[in-house]
Amino acid sequence: MPQYIDTQDADFETKLSALLSAKREDSPDVDDIVAGIIADVRARGDAAVLDLTAKFDRMDITADQLRFSSAEIDALIAQVSSEDRAALELAAERIRAYHVRQMPHDEQWTDPEGATLGWRWTPVSAAGLYVPGGLATYPSSVLMNAIPAKVAGVPRLAITVPTPDGAANPLVMLAARISGVDEIYRIGGAQAIAALAYGTQSIAPVDKITGPGNAFVAAAKRRVFGKVGIDMIAGPSEILVIADGDNDPDWIAIDLLSQAEHDESTQSILLTDDPAFARAVAASVDKFLQTLERRDIARKAWEDNGVIITVRDLDEAAVVSDRFAPEHLELCVADPDALSAKITHAGAIFLGAWTPEAIGDYIGGPNHVLPTARSARFSSGLSVLDFLKRTTLAKMTPQALAAIGPAAETLARAESLEAHGLSVRARLDRLNGDPDE
Amino acid sequence: MPQYIDTQDADFETKLSALLSAKREDSPDVDDIVAGIIADVRARGDAAVLDLTAKFDRMDITADQLRFSSAEIDALIAQVSSEDRAALELAAERIRAYHVRQMPHDEQWTDPEGATLGWRWTPVSAAGLYVPGGLATYPSSVLMNAIPAKVAGVPRLAITVPTPDGAANPLVMLAARISGVDEIYRIGGAQAIAALAYGTQSIAPVDKITGPGNAFVAAAKRRVFGKVGIDMIAGPSEILVIADGDNDPDWIAIDLLSQAEHDESTQSILLTDDPAFARAVAASVDKFLQTLERRDIARKAWEDNGVIITVRDLDEAAVVSDRFAPEHLELCVADPDALSAKITHAGAIFLGAWTPEAIGDYIGGPNHVLPTARSARFSSGLSVLDFLKRTTLAKMTPQALAAIGPAAETLARAESLEAHGLSVRARLDRLNGDPDE
Structure with a gap:
């Protein structure tokens, strides 16, 4: 059962504080293993990468097979249906259009003393994008990472994607092609991060590494940080929906579940000023949980981490939401713009009931790589700025x-x-x- | 003796690679100690901070003395000479004018499909600035960290500055006052970082921590990252000067030494296309090293880490400079703008012989907190963006x-x-x- 809280409860602050400090994810301590893998790749280069790929992905390949050839990519892409291709192309186009607007401008001016000052932005010379393999291979993540890099002007963009037992995802290949990715390597895990950071005989090093991954990948990114730049280390995902009573409970329920179905550590939170509506949403969630394909995952996430908070009014909802600083925030209220103006901390805001969060995952245009675990208090989603650096100028x-x-x-x-x-x-x-x- | 290299040397690439991968700083492994300090502050709050302050700073104070009172700050500021005050105020004014121009804009637009998209920037709610105490207390660093935070609109800005044996720096207090700092605490070390990140009974937690510090402070910042945002972990500083033969050797020599005098792990590099000029600069450095107040530090830095590289021409100098991706880059050549256009990686560029790097440390306007150790390949100096976060919007x-x-x-x-x-x-x-x- 999800947790039910009312802001009028005598122990509301205690309950909220407990929620905010709860750790939803057990990070296995893999740091020693990862340190060994990185040292091995630094020492032996390709040979280490090949050994580790044979061991973890059961792939017996040679150094000249580390990189996908154009022909291999073509063959995989040919398997994509025209419907999937069209959807991916529309998503890419919209993501590109959004991120082009993010490009910062160079400035230069001369002040009254005669000093010429300013700055200029330049892209990193090479970036590497980690793409998880296996079950959680998301072509949308390729678009969300690769397109900002290419919009920023990164001349060399490499992808690593493990292909356990040789299984490659055609949509990932197409997403890479559409995004303008330059090189694709069939490797994963900490060995892929080490190869991108330090280079091997077959893989030139990059200056920046982004993209999601498992505990090994996250630990490896932490370790190579400093040698190269990295994006954030993402935690489990979360959604917070503020909804008044004038919503269809089914819409809100399925929105909460679209987060819960990702994995068992995700969190879905409903804030509403209408207790009867809260009950209706909970009932609808239970209804969907009967039939949803990923119902086992979604049910566990909802029961372990789901929260329904009854608030006095929407102003209070904004205050409570800011405490969570949610990664995704839906405002399903009559005047979402007015409520949005009262929000200080959120990774992405979806305004109005006609804007389900899933639009932001795929096709809205804004990036879906967003700050989790309350880090929207101090950080932002992925953008072109992650692939640029600024040089200050003075004369x-x-x-x-x-x-x-x-x-x-x-x-x-x-x-x-x-x-x-x-x-x-x-x-x-x-x-x-x-x-x- | 500094290292002399010629790009025409047969083993130039080997020498350069060795230089680029050399570690100039021994970071003592203080991580276990720091972990204990942080756990102690989280568990015992003020009591832990007071115990640690008594132990490390030999200060026997009570919880209500952790924060400097207005009267104490006033009394310290009254000791500042009018000349120092005027210099600090001019620096603050120029730094503010530069950083105001960095403020990014919110955007919102409606696309042809009818989707309204955009983003908005908001400041972090509270920031903490670490200021080192003792010998290396730099009021200029207070300005460079605090002013961008206040320009970004951070409503609450706290400083921690240790005062070993009770010694407080009047100029640091004035810099804080001029910058609009809201709270000043007389604590330092890992315990100050822990107090800022987690809060104590007397110190409210912040969302972002910036500022330089020793190995303990750096390790503590790494540990609290995630709970709060942090700025970069700075390594030893470096300067690279590209100078043609038409320069006064004394000017270039003293510029190289202005970096070397910071500490023994700093690096000063001269690139010139004129071997005779290189020798003249080296002779001038030796001359200054007879009389400079901080000659022992500067000599050690110059002898251990100094490099003079003779290049064929300025185009080659730009290529070699990019390999170093220097924190500070001086272009003392006839056409510095043309040469600047050929540079890809640098934290800050100082154009022309009339722009010594020291201008950037104090009064030019751009920030002096810059990426070190080749990280200008993927990161930027401190700016207002470090104190802002972006929320994406979709409707x-x-x-x-x-x-x-x-x-x-x-x-x-x-x-x-x-x-x-x-x-x-x-x-x-x-x-x-x-x-x-």
Whole structure:
């Protein structure tokens, strides 16, 4: 049974705090194993990657088979139905259109002192995208990671995707092709992350690694961080729906379940100001749980982590929602824009009952890689910015240096950094025609 | 003696690779100690912080003395000379003017299908800034961290600064006051990071922690990452100067030394196309090393880590510089803008001989918190973006859902996520007047 809470409960704050600090995921401690794998790949390169791929994916291949050939990719893509292809292409087009608007601008200006200042953005030279294999192979994730990289202008984008027992997903190949991915390697696990970060004889290293993965992949990403950039380490996913009583309970129930069906550690939360509606949604959830294909997973997630909170009014709902800082937030209320304005922390907001969260997973345009586990308090979803870096620019004229240089000398002296001050003074002396110069 | 390399050397690539992979800093493994400190602060709150402050900073204080009072801050600030105050205020003004321009814009638009899409930026609710105490207390770092936070609109900004034996730096207090810092706590080390991340009875938790610190602070930041956001973990600093033969060797020598004087693990690199100029700079460095206040530190840094590379021409200098992806890059050449256009990786570029790097440390306007150890390949200096997070927005109309919803259903089916598809289908059925609805 999901947890029922009312903000009027005497122990509401206690219950909410317990919910917020609950850990929904057991991360197995695989760090030692991962450290060994990374060291092995660094030491032996391709040979280590091949050994580990034989061991974990039961794939007996040679170094020149690590990368999918164009012909292999073509053959796989040919298996995709025209309906699936059209859907993937529409999704790609919409995701691209959204992310193009995110591109930041370079700036340069000259201030009154004559100093020219600014910055410029450049893409990383090479990025690697980890794509999980096996059951949870999501072509939509390929689009969501690869398209922002290519919009950012990353010249070289490599994918690693394990193919246990040789099974490759045609839709993943098509998503990679549509996104403009340059290289696809049939490897996975910590060995794939190590190969991307450090390179091997067959795989050139990258500067940034993104994409979801299991505990081994997450631990490997943490370990190579610093050597390369990484995106966030995602935790279990969550949805919070704020709904008033004027909703179809079935719509809200299936929205909650669309999160719950992902895996057993996901969390679905309903906030409503209508207790009768809350009961109707719960009943509808139970109804769907009779027939849903992934009902075992969804039921476990709902019973272990589901929460229904009755609030006094929508203002209170906004306050409670901010405590969760949800990854996905649906606002199924009469005036979703007004309620949205009261929300401070959320990864993505879906406004109005006609915007189910699943639209955001696939086709809306915004990215579906979003901050989980309350990290929307301080971080954002994946964007083109993850594949860009900013270089600041400063150019003084002699006059500008004369205007602001003495203050720099003063501060250098205050911080006891003499050479800092002298580097300014040497120039100012020239300007003043100092006879020592 | 610094290392001398010529790109024409037969073993140039070997030497360069060795340089790039060299670790200039021994990070002592303090992780176990830090884990214990964090657990203690989480368990005992103020009491743990007070015990640790007594132990490490020899400060016997009570919980209500953890925070500097306004009167204490006023008294310290009163000790600052008017010259120092004016310099700090000019620096603050220029840093603020630069960072205001970094503020990203919210966007919202409606696409041809009728979907309203966009995003909005909001500041983190509370940020904490670590300021080192003791010898390396830099008021300029307070400005560089605090001003972007306040420009971003962070409503609550707390500083922790240890005051070993009670010694507080008046300039740090003034920098905090000028920047608009809201709370200042006289604590440091891993216990300060733990208090900021988890809160104590006297210190409310924050959502983001930035600022430099020693090995204990760095390890603590790594550990609390996830619970809160953190900025980068900075490594030893470096400067790379590309200079042609038409420069005053003294200017370039003192610029190299302004990096070397920071600490013994810093690196100063000169790239020049003029071997005679290279020798002149080296001689000038030796001359300055006779008299510089911090000559022992600077000499050790220069002898251990200094590098002089002779290149064939400036184009080759740009290529070699990109391999280093330097934190600070000075372009002391006739046409610095043209050379800058050839650079891909650098934290900050200083254009022309009239722009010594020290200007960027204090007063230029751009941030001096920059990516070190080649991480400019994938990351950027501190900016207002570090204190903001982006929430994506999506709002469908019934017509928009009808236009793009079926593709989402197709993709959900392809990924075997039935409830995802049903959440779209339930709405489309209503639209189609499905009799089951």
